[in-house]
Amino acid sequence: MIDTLGDFLRNNAYKFPNETAYTFEGEHVTFAKYFERGNRLASALWKRGIRRQDRISIFSQNSLEFMEAYAACELAGYVAATVNWRLAAPEIEWILGNSSPRVLVFEAQYAETVDKIRDQLDFVELFLCVGGTTPSWAEDYHAFRDSGDKEGAPTRPQPDEIMHLIYTSGTTGRPKGAMRTHRAEIAVGILMATELGLIVSDRLQLIMPVFHVGARFLQLAVHMRGGSVVLHRSFNPAEVLDAIERERVTMTHMAPTMVQMMLEQPGIETRDLKSLHTICYSAAPMPVPVLKRGLELLGPVFLQLYGMTEGGGTTLHKRQHKLDGTAEDLKRLGSIGQAAPNVDVKIIDEEGNEMPVGQPGEILTRTETHMAGYWNNSAATLSALREGWYYTGDLGYVDEEGFVYLVDRKKDMIVSGGENIYSREVEEALATHSAVSDVAVIGVKDDHWGETVRAITVLRAGKSVSEADLIEHCKTQIASYKKPKSIIFVDELPRLPSGKINKVTLRQMYGATVVKA
Structure with missing residues (x-):
């Protein structure tokens, strides 16, 4: 029975123990090894007094250690509270102060930043340093992880308990922590797997930061199907192309500007990219010149997903990316697609009245992928979640066939x-x-x-x-x-x-x- 994200880890370790879960910087980690590392970290944390629903903050670029921290939370019921490493120190301090983690996992390159605000983090009981030189006030991550038992912690999460606490900026300028449950994450993983047509042999290239929901959701989706992840630390267009060829990547995820930079790489016409069947993009519609270039080089591989930290979403499918179609087909390239399965979308005015086709208003969604609310922010939760609907703050309209168009951003x-x-x-x-x-x-x-x-x-x-x-x-x-x-x-x-x-x-x-x- 699959009730939580930890169940998927157990399932993959049982069914596909020797298959590759992650490829990262030349290292190949099997599902069995990934499961064991997650269990050991969960056990080590338990031995130090960390309990179910305690927050574990992760301050890191993409890495295997980041994913292991996720795994420990999935297995034992800890809450993974991510930190955007691109933020300034005052922003990081505020987020950590709001989430109050008992553990902070951080990369050595950010040790100076952590040290500057450490006096304000009296709620953090354990600092775990990944790579480099471990400061005197922290412990080495790998030694700590390996001190745990491979059987894991003696606890498991419940489906409606929080798995992720992911911060997204609000209109007031203060970040808001979206509480995402195991049940919601399973729903979003199934949605993604369905929309992308994922199968067990897929190899997903992850470039976007995994502290964001976009990359995290796709990772969950491919692992729910037993597929493999080719993880990148950051975006480098030449390395992206090298990895697609070398690892026979079948699917990748990028923002449109990244797609453009990849397509502008010298010699891309001579690359063997035949394994690639899908480029999933998000954050904005694909500019038509970029789309044309991509379709000429790679064929019908583009698929757009619209969603947010609070939940998904709509899809513009590969077969709907038509450059040689009707005027309506071309117009729809500027849309964010149609509602995904088990997602309801409606457009309302300021009084809550549903708007007719073609008339703009606020976009509302209703789906099992929604967050449970905002951490320590009941006012924002009550404003965003009402009678099962999520008020996105985006303004848009729908056409006769349900294609959704963004026209402005209510939240600027x-x-x-x-x-x-x-x-x-x-x-x-x-x-x-x-x-x-x-x-x-x-x-x-x-x-x-x-x-x-x-x-x-x-x-x-x-x-x-x-x-x-x-x-x-x-x-x-x-x-x-x-x-x-x-x-x-x-x-x-x-x-x-x-x-x-x-x-x-x-x-x-x-x-x-x-x-x-």
Whole structure:
């Protein structure tokens, strides 16, 4: 009986003990070995007093150790609370303070960052360092893991207990921890496996960070089917192509900008990529020129998934990517597809009335893949989950055949290079500069990144600051990838009668790729 994610680990170790679960930097780990490592880590944690539903935070780039920490939580019922390694120290400190983990697993390269905020982490009882030199205040991860018993911890999770605590930024600028249960993760894994048509012989290439739900969901899906994962530490287009050829990868997952960079690699026409039958992309529609190039080189391999940390989603299937179809077919390339099986989608207005075909409103979804709520944030939970529906905050409409189109982002989210950036958190970072009086942030279309961040800024009387200096200041407050790529200085910001900044007007005035003087 499969009730929790740990059951899938046991099932694969029993059925496919000698098959490869992971390939990573030349190492091949079988399902039996992966199961044993997860069990040993779970046991070692139990011996140190860690109990079911205690949080285990993971601060790491993609690695086998990251996946082992996931496995320990799956098997013993601990909660995996991930940390985006690209965040700035104040953001990391806030997330750790909110989740209050008893254990922090971190890579040695982040030891300095952890040490800077360690005095504020008095709830962390155990620091486990992966690789490099272990600081005096931490323990070596591998030695700690190997001290556990291969039989694992004497506890198992329940289906409705929390498996993941994954943080996603909200409109207030403060991250929100989405609580995802074992039951929801099984549902999303089944959804993904169904939509992608996964089979036991598939070899999935994972490049996107596994602290995000996109890569994590796909990993769960392929392992639920008994397939294999080719894991990358980070994105390098040349290495991606090398791995597809060498490992006979059948499926990969990228943001559209990554696909573009891969297709621009010199000599790609001579590569043997025949094993690849699916490129799953997300975060934004695929630009038509990129799609055309990809279809010419690789054939009908593209599939788009739309979802979020809180739950999925819609699918634009491979057979719906038609460059030589009707005008309607071409238009649908800009959609996010149709509702996946067991997912309901509807569009409503501000009063909750369902909108007719073609009329925009807020997108709502209803599915078993939904989160259970936001950690320590009942107000946000009550706002997002109502009567079984999740209020996405995205604005869109549906056509006659149920294709969903995004028209705006109610939450002012900017998608740049596959990363979600919320304008409010960038605005708050800029506002900490002593020269800034008022600021608003918008997304600007970009052929390479999808969107880039632009700030429209009002300076205080008598104050001055350069564009470059203000951008550098922003980097001290938030992750570098969130910083503005351009800043426009104005005398005042347009406002609505309510006093709110009129971002529609701002986009009309300053949303062009090139701003003319």
